[in-house]
Amino acid sequence: MSPKLSRRSFLRMAGASAAGLAAGAQLLPKVRVFAAPNGQEVVRISFAGWGQVAEQDGVVAAIEAFQAENPGIEVEWRHTPDTDFTTVFLSNIAAGTPPDTSFIASNNYETFRNQGLLLDITDYITNDPLLGQPDYFLPQEAQRSADDNGRWHGIGSTWVAPHIYYNAALFEEEGITPPGFTDDEIWDWDTFLAVAKQLTVDSNGLHPDDDGFDPDNIERWGVQYPFSNETYIAAAVFSNGGQMVNENGSALDSPEAMEAMQRMADLIYVHHVAPQSASLSSLGMSNTQMLDTGRLAMAVDGSWALSWINSSLLTVPIGTGALPKMTQPATHMQAHFHGALAATEHPDEAWQWLRFLATPFYTLQFMKIGLWLPSQTAQTTEEGLAEWITEGIHPDNYVDFVSEYLPNYGVAYRVPPGYVEAFTNFLNPAYEAIANGTPAVDVMPEAVRQANEVIAAAIAASS
């Protein structure tokens, strides 16, 4: 497992491959291997997944387009709208009614792969005229989808990554230059902290370093850097030169990792620039509501949140910028996979569907609304960007994020088997403790030890 990215210049590569891709894209409508001529039997495959209204609509639209293109295949959408998808998925397997294809949460991908649940699609990809092209996907794709032997058991659906959202009107009012995504626009931690202090105001108009500042009655918080989603922690850890996982499982007991988490917690307890936020709902307001009502100046949230934190939906103008760097710029890239089950009776049809999900039609509809980021190289070229960057949703500098920042500083890693259990039982409670003011060094070593026992057992059980 090597979570670090190659740092090669991404745009150049993208440009070089664009021509080849354009040729490949023309092949797209012709690839109708299973088009059923009159009267031939229709193959029905099922597709299991989760998601709210937007995802639901997107999948339904994709199925219609796919079926129009492939009259011989019918896709049945098995939708679980909310939590506990994994339980639903696995109990269907236990009951002998597994889906043919499915969303696979990135936290489960290695677990399921290890258990032999997923179909090996490497040969399909290699032989595909479009997806088989060497630069069809962004370089990080192989790092999450392929195993140590280079075998693929799924394709990442997209990429998402955390960054900063800020109240642009407030920055202008205060005369502060906001953060951006290019190298000279990325803040270091001290700048970030100073701005956060400047933007934090208590009910008497005082800032955190002023005499008589009242941390119990803060009118506006400088920033929210929550522990509620592991991806924010991962971004901080990578930025501080740490790792999320190593060959033992979790690597969050390293000094770099613990220091990164401590810095996040210090924003709350030492600097008083961030609200206590072990969980979203305990704070009452979401960061969106807080930004909208002027109670928050900056929020760290995932790129997906752009579909609701954007200037056309909020009453304040919203800007975006990179996370502050601790020792180096970094953010964490991830997203769920699309995979076929090893048990499917229709592997060829299942592949056709997975393939369709990795083509522009499906991904563009989510990218346009701010939910997804491109995982296909062609969508990051100038022409490609024009296809999905949407005025009012994507701020002007979002192009920098996609074409410059992410290729260089986005980090992806593979989550080891057994991680869901290790996370629920040990790692997440430790994050909650840190978010509640316990020093990271007091809880992480023990939590990591316990988590890694679970991971070791999961690896042992399936080998």
Added chain:
Amino acid sequence: MTTTAEVRNTDPRAQPLLKRRLTLSQRRNITGYLFISPFILGFLLWFLIPALIALYLTVHRWNLISAPQFVGLDNIEHLFNDPLLPQALKATFTYTIVAVPLGLLISFGLAMLLNNQLPGIGIFRTIFYLPSIIPAVASAALWAWIFNTEFGLMNVLIRSLGGPKVPWLQSPDWALPALIIMSLWSVGGSMIIFLAGLQGIPDIYYEAAEIDGAGRWKKLRHITLPMMSPVIFFNLIIGFINSFQVFVAGYLITDGGPTNATLFLVLYIYRTAFRSLNMGYAATVSWLLFFILMGLSFLVFRYIGNRVYYENPGE
């Protein structure tokens, strides 16, 4: 009682062969078992067989996908070195030990208060009882909002009295007290049982005590409490059983957190089974819960049950 015998005498051929050969008690046995057969079948299907499966699971490791794997006493051994189990036990016991007696005390006090024949008392009885029938899911949503640190009713009240902002559901120290307070909202059930018990105490006892010059406290101590002891005992048992099975509050409001402070046993079992997919260990912890409840019931019956005063012993 000889109706059937008479029938047989008048026309033996009208009776089915089988019925004729059966004695009255045999027929009563058949009828009896026919009547209770749904229960017996249900007991076998939904209780005894599951119990056997649970027993099988305790010596297996099974994630629903691959075949169950025999692991001997691994699951039972894991009970002793599972770092989460002590936390789950602690949360459950603390909740029970605080919420049940406190709930009994309050519901008894309220029942005493309602045991008055004042005009309009019926309205108060209705109001006090109503919260206890509110669906747990709805009251979980409501109380999550009431306990919200920034905007919740609880902190609004505390702050209007000059108190601090309490981080109810955010802090591991306050989450359990918050859920206990929430449980006190719905003491109406045991309150009504107490009230019915209080109203069942004949006035004549109190009148006699008054003649002897007994005060309010003495009447409570020497008449009300002894007369009420079976009811208190009943509410105690029900309270224990219910609070050991607390699930919805921990699942919906705190999801077991923060830092596992509200990881109740049932929630832990649910998670182990349906999130970690460790069916074997989940079954093992279920058995543990079973033995704890049996043991507790035994202790309660043994040490409290024999102090209960029954007016008419036996039945």
Added chain:
Amino acid sequence: MSSSDISLSESTSVSAFEEQAPPSKSRWMHWFTYILLIAVAALMLFPFLWLVSSSLKSQVQIFAYPPEWIPNPPIWQNYVDAMTFRPFHIYLRNSIAIASLNVIAVVLTSSLCAYGFARIRFWGREFWFSIVIATLLLPSIVTLVPQFIIFTRLGWIDTILPLTVPIFFGGGAFNIFLLRQFFRTIPEELADAARIDGCSEFGIYWRVMMPLSKPALITVAIFTFLASWNDLIGPLVYLRTPDTYTVAIGLAQFRGALTTRWDLQMAAATVMVLPVVVLFFFAQRYFIKGIVMTGLKG
């Protein structure tokens, strides 16, 4: 015919909600009691007021400090939004279907078993009744995992079968126990009279006992309905798709999806609470009767 005349027993015939004439007591005590009563009533009612008030607030009003108790203007749209965010009408339909089936199951089979235990002296009766009591004390979670496995194997996951079929097997120890207690208070002479008329044991149960037990059956039915309506863990484990969701699981999922939309959450919670409160006001005396039956004859 007037079955409600039959009282459970001397001490349990109390109708706790009915008022009685005030006896002479000191005036001072009266006032003191009233003040206490009103204080407690306020504590009990505050959460309800907060619920309804929050459900009618705008997204801005809900975060106002100090809070406004009477939202102006009330946002009735919250109820529309909450009910249409997810297909709540389907959840309502499912909840009602499951609860109704449970009520039918309990009324039919619990009473059948209860009659057997109450009125027929058969060999092994005491043994089986002690089993009823034992399962009464037993936490249902103990059998949750194995039952899930059984239902998985039967292919019943994501259907309402696991939430309804088992109820038809006796309807639960608690209900058997409750109805048995009631049946025992009905005079034996009525049954004897029917027996002399050539009535079978089943006929006595069905034509004599059941009509006489209407109040107890209604009580059991109400509590069964409530238990099913309020149940979360069952639907959580067995139901998988929105087509089969109940209101309880719908509201639980709602919380997950709209974490900080308290206005909509409170509107949805109010909708879930409303039928229960209405049921309560229409059937108050049965609620009390049921509780008293369980409490004093234990």
